[in-house]
Amino acid sequence: MANSGLQLLGFVLAVLGWVALVAATILPQWRMSSYAGDNIITAVAMYQGLWMSCAWQSTGQIQCKAYDSILNLNSALQATRALMVVSIVLCIVGMGVATMGMKCTRCGGDNKVQKARIAMTGGIIFVVGGLAALIACSWYGNQIVRDFYDITVPINTKYEFGSAIFIGWAGSALVLLGGGLLSCSCPGKSGYNKQYPKSKATSRTPTNKEYV
DSSP states (O other): OOOHHHHHHHHHHHHHHHHHHHHHHHOSTTEEEOOOTTOOOOSEEEEEOSSEEEEEETTSOEEEEEOSOSTTSOHHHHHHHHHHHHHHHHHHHHHHHHHHHOTTSOTTOSOHHHHHHHHHHHHHHHHHHHHHHHHHHHHHHHHHHHHHSOTTSOGGGOEEEOHHHHHHHHHHHHHHHHHHHHHTTOOOGGGOOOOOOOOHHHHSOOOGGGGO
16 A cells, blocks of 8 residues: 555645646647748747737737637637646546545545545546646647648648647646556555454463473
């Protein structure tokens, strides 16, 4: 059975990954305008995120506009938004479940085997949430690559990876690692305190003849 230090390390990594996923979901820098080919624009930089698009001018002024219609967005963006939200919610649930099952807490009762199972369940929830975020970031990144190398897409509308997508990948990795460490809390055979019946040879009182 995993010790409390390993559980605490996994929980901290998962929480840090969750913070990174929340930041990546909010930030608008999921993709930025590309300067490949003859598309040399230094005065304005265009950024697009999951919820808004922004224009960053050379003077330092930023103008952002939220997407007006959800139905007008492409399927890749809608799927990425849904998966990121699901991932964040699953991580919140995983934090609550893992807290009850960790050895360093008093929640979940005094049964060590039961607490280990609860911690393992929290780790599995973290892993599922991390996989959802990893799929979302990879799907969005694949769409960026496909549009970049598509000859039918105009050069002035091509985009490259933004900083937010890298934060999402890093957060997914931390959540997966933390969930994996918490999943190591699976109780083994040693966690069960079985009561074996005492044999007659060990339970009876020794007599004087046995010492001769």
